[in-house]
Amino acid sequence: xxxxxxxxxxxxxxxxxxxxxxxxxxxxxxxxxxxxxxxxxxxxxxxxxxxxxxxxxxxxxxxxxxxxxxxxxxxxxxxxxxxxxxxxxxxxxxxxxxxxxxxxxxxxxxxxxxxxxxxxxxxxxxxxxxxxxxxxxxxxxxxxxxxxxxxxxxxxxxxxxxxxxxxxxxxxxxxxxxxxxxxxxxxxxxxxxxxxxxxxxxxxxxxxxxxxxxxxxxxxxxxxxxxxxxxxxxxx
Amino acid sequence: xxxxxxxxxxxxxxxxxxxxxxxxxxxxxxxxxxxxxxxxxxxxxxxxxxxxxxxxxxxxxxxxxxxxxxxxxxxxxxxxxxxxxxxxxxxxxxxxxxxxxxxxxxxxxxxxxxxxxxxxxxxxxxxxxxxxxxxxxxxxxxxxxxxxxxxxxxxxxxxxxxxxxxxxxxxxxxxxxxx
Amino acid sequence: xxxxxxxxxxxxxxxxxxxxxxxxxxxxxxxxxxxxxxxxxxxxxxxxxxxxxxxxxxxxxxxxxxxxxxxxxxxxxxxxxxxxxxxxxxxxxxxxxxxxxxxxxxxxxxxxxxxxxxxxxxxxxxxxxxxxxxxxxxxxxxxxxxxxxxxxxxxxxxxxxxxxxxxxxxxxxxxxxxxxxxxxxxxxxxxxxxxxxxxxxxxxxxxxxxxxxxxxxxxxxxxxxxxxxxxxxxxxxxxxxxxxxxxxxxxxxxxxxxxxxxxxxxxxxxxxxxxxxxxxxxxxxxxxxxxxxxxxxxxxxxxxxxxxxxxxxxxxxxxxxxxxxxxxxxxxxxxxxxxxxxxxxxxxxxxxxxxxxxxxxxxxxxxxxxxxxxxxxxxxxxxxxxxx
Numbered sequence: 128x129x130x131x132x133x134x135x136x137x138x139x140x141x142x143x144x145x146x147x148x149x150x151x152x153x154x155x156x157x158x159x160x161x162x163x164x165x166x167x168x169x170x171x172x173x174x175x176x177x178x179x180x181x182x183x184x185x186x187x188x189x190x191x192x193x194x195x196x197x198x199x200x201x202x203x204x205x206x207x208x209x210x211x212x213x214x215x216x217x218x219x220x221x222x223x224x225x226x227x228x229x230x231x232x233x234x235x236x237x238x239x240x241x242x243x244x245x246x247x248x249x250x251x252x253x254x255x256x257x258x259x260x261x262x263x264x265x266x267x268x269x270x271x272x273x274x275x276x277x278x279x280x281x282x283x284x285x286x287x288x289x290x291x292x293x294x295x296x297x298x299x300x301x302x303x304x305x306x307x308x309x310x311x312x313x314x315x316x317x318x319x320x321x322x323x324x325x326x327x328x329x330x331x332x333x334x335x336x337x338x339x340x341x342x343x344x345x346x347x348x349x350x351x352x353x354x355x356x357x358x359x360x361x362x363x
Numbered sequence: 364x365x366x367x368x369x370x371x372x373x374x375x376x377x378x379x380x381x382x383x384x385x386x387x388x389x390x391x392x393x394x395x396x397x398x399x400x401x402x403x404x405x406x407x408x409x410x411x412x413x414x415x416x417x418x419x420x421x422x423x424x425x426x427x428x429x430x431x432x433x434x435x436x437x438x439x440x441x442x443x444x445x446x447x448x449x450x451x452x453x454x455x456x457x458x459x460x461x462x463x464x465x466x467x468x469x470x471x472x473x474x475x476x477x478x479x480x481x482x483x484x485x486x487x488x489x490x491x492x493x494x495x496x497x498x499x500x501x502x503x504x505x506x507x508x509x510x511x512x513x514x515x516x517x518x519x520x521x522x523x524x525x526x527x528x529x530x531x532x533x534x535x536x537x538x539x540x541x542x
Numbered sequence: 543x544x545x546x547x548x549x550x551x552x553x554x555x556x557x558x559x560x561x562x563x564x565x566x567x568x569x570x571x572x573x574x575x576x577x578x579x580x581x582x583x584x585x586x587x588x589x590x591x592x593x594x595x596x597x598x599x600x601x602x603x604x605x606x607x608x609x610x611x612x613x614x615x616x617x618x619x620x621x622x623x624x625x626x627x628x629x630x631x632x633x634x635x636x637x638x639x640x641x642x643x644x645x646x647x648x649x650x651x652x653x654x655x656x657x658x659x660x661x662x663x664x665x666x667x668x669x670x671x672x673x674x675x676x677x678x679x680x681x682x683x684x685x686x687x688x689x690x691x692x693x694x695x696x697x698x699x700x701x702x703x704x705x706x707x708x709x710x711x712x713x714x715x716x717x718x719x720x721x722x723x724x725x726x727x728x729x730x731x732x733x734x735x736x737x738x739x740x741x742x743x744x745x746x747x748x749x750x751x752x753x754x755x756x757x758x759x760x761x762x763x764x765x766x767x768x769x770x771x772x773x774x775x776x777x778x779x780x781x782x783x784x785x786x787x788x789x790x791x792x793x794x795x796x797x798x799x800x801x802x803x804x805x806x807x808x809x810x811x812x813x814x815x816x817x818x819x820x821x822x823x824x825x826x827x828x829x830x831x832x833x834x835x836x837x838x839x840x841x842x843x844x845x846x847x848x849x850x851x852x853x854x855x856x857x858x859x860x861x862x863x864x865x866x867x868x869x870x871x872x873x874x875x876x877x878x879x880x881x882x883x884x885x886x887x888x889x890x891x892x893x894x895x896x897x898x899x900x901x902x903x904x905x906x907x908x909x910x911x912x913x914x915x916x917x918x919x920x921x922x923x924x925x926x927x928x929x930x
Binding site for chain 3: 371372373374376377378379380381382383384386387392396397399403405407411415435437439443444462463464465466467468469470471472473479482483484493494495496497498499505510527528529
Binding site for chain 1: 621
């Protein structure tokens with residue numbers, strides 16, 4: 128976090144805004160467990176656990192299960208399914224050695240690159256309508272948005288402050304509440320994010336529906352101590 | 364690291380350095396040591412909770428799967444074959460048949476013991492064929508233990524039962540005429 | 543749509559009860575050997591699969607992450623798969639997925655196991671596979687489980703212990719000349735096995751394969767590109783996998799129906815309609831001697847209860863009509879759970895490629911099957927390879 132804040136000139140307050148946004152988003156999500164109405168000051172006043180990370184920057188664990196059923200196109204059509212395609216995916220791992228690992232979430236960049244190529248996406252910021260990125264720690268949401276090419280380094284915090292990452296914004300991010308609002312699903316995080324994207328693309332997201340969502344991206348990180356992550360792109 | 368010896372055919376060599384337990388206990392190689400301390404509190408779920416409560420009351424119970432037409436013991440919330448919810452609770456007998464067994468001269472820590480432990484799988488009367496659980500055998504000599512033999516549960520006294528599979532002490536041979 | 547997949551290299555480390563090298567180093571040694579045989583560099587590898595059994599043996603949580611640098615996975619799409627003892631063939635199946643789907647042209651599969659780290663014996667870690675409610679309070683020893691399955695199999699089909707012990711003798715003798723072998727013994731006899739220490743009747747000490755440290759590697763390649771590497775490709779003919787209910791006390795253990803299901807899936811893909819005729823040799827999983835027989839029947843290589851007869855008649859020797867475990871299997875070479883890929887799939891590849899040296903099966907084997915078995919007697923994984 129220290130490295131990210133310094134490199135991109137992002138502030139702790141901006142990271143705190145992520146927490147505020149996501150916990151607020153979670154109210155509209157029936158299965159979320161950590162919805163809360165809090166302010167930036169609440170986050171800034173929570174005690175430092177691992178400076179600069181404060182208690183409210185860290186998502187809390189939650190139990191749960193998510194299930195997906197995949198089928199080839201013809202079978203899905205015959206079953207009368209509302210077709211949402213898995214149009215691209217990617218995954219990558221950095222070295223396990225903490226001492227030689229980069230700190231720019233390159234696993235997310237590589238995974239996204241593979242997924243975009245498969246999905247035929249050349250301008251992610253333009254072609255993608257909704258984003259779920261891993262926000263296990265508040266700064267991670269901003270770092271991952273930049274790593275997957277949705278914003279330039281340092282730009283994510285600006286987009287957040289301008290409201291672009293809200294449900295009604297130009298780059299709705301973690302409208303499900305993310306890990307900060309839903310709870311940290313650990314190894315099930317990726318599927319929770321994919322579930323949100325599919326729910327949105329089907330138009331079933333109720334109060335948190337992003338209008339006209341046609342293409343969405345889910346990105347997850349394996350969590351400490353790994354440098355592994357994956358990306359999935361869904362489209363109508 | 365690689366062994367120098369070359370072999371005909373593949374693998375052409377076998378890399379790796381053999382060390383013995385003594386090399387470790389006599390500190391001939393460098394090693395590091397750690398003992399994890401992990402504790403678990405597992406929730407038992409709706410089906411197992413009831414099963415254990417009934418064991419405490421001195422009864423074995425099962426559950427039906429109406430679609431598969433079977434009575435399942437140990438009982439579960441869902442049937443793993445038809446993938447539907449299970450149905451009603453059924454009281455079962457505490458007698459059964461030996462499906463398989465072993466006579467163990469090793470204790471749980473793999474140490475040698477003189478008096479063998481008799482262990483096996485008992486299918487419970489009242490449940491579908493070959494449905495049962497693992498448990499000890501007692502009040503019999505090892506030679507008497509046979510597949511197909513009829514056995515009966517021997518329970519702990521009521522005040523010692525805790526709601527565990529060990530509320531049954533073991534299964535003993537069912538003599539003719541006994542229920 | 544599905545791509546044809548070929549094997550272009552394999553590797554294996556020494557197998558011993560304890561090896562000095564770390565898990566990462568063992569992975570590196572096996573991967574390097576496979577890459578040497580294939581003639582490729584790390585940059586030629588598109589994706590990596592790691593197969594390794596429970597984290598509890600190493601005492602390293604998320605051990606797939608820890609091993610990834612030794613498995614040439616840094617900076618690459620890397621995934622770890624695991625289904626207990628089935629991993630030795632499931633790792634290759636996952637590698638096959640990567641190439642058959644078209645997302646990778648070259649996929650490296652590494653299977654590694656370090657059971658020596660769990661002190662004093664991996665038995666302590668094995669205790670945690672038992673159901674916490676039904677089984678663990680009874681303090682079971684893992685050997686009891688296999689003893690119960692062995693007893694059921696022997697009783698239902700009226701099999702004598704000598705016929706089972708014969709498998710241990712065959713495999714430990716077959717392992718002589720395998721560079722990695724932990725328990726090769728050219729002089730072992732049936733009497734030796736029958737006189738060995740009784741552990742949990744009917745299982746005796748020499749019926750069991752030991753825990754081991756070791757690693758193995760395998761490289762898959764899109765068949766469209768295989769001519770860059772070899773003129774004599776060995777292809778994946780069929781894959782299958784199947785799992786049965788965890789409630790093992792509700793199953794008749796005399797026949798592994800999940801092995802038959804996995805085999806049928808693989809045989810269908812490979813176009814094998816008459817397994818005893820269509821298959822030239824097999825490497826079924828043999829952590830215990832009775833398991834080789836049990837799995838031969840599960841693989842539909844003979845009728846139920848008939849495997850001991852074939853063994854008695856010498857059919858399953860290296861020079862017999864249906865060689866079984868020509869590598870020496872787990873009983874002869876060792877049992878580092880996932881790394882048994884070395885005897886099960888790497889061996890099938892080396893035999894088909896004519897590279898098995900002293901272990902080579904005579905004649906011209908065209909198709910071989912490797913099989914592994916895992917979890918609580920529930921998982922079966924099968925892979926068939928063929929010449930061409």
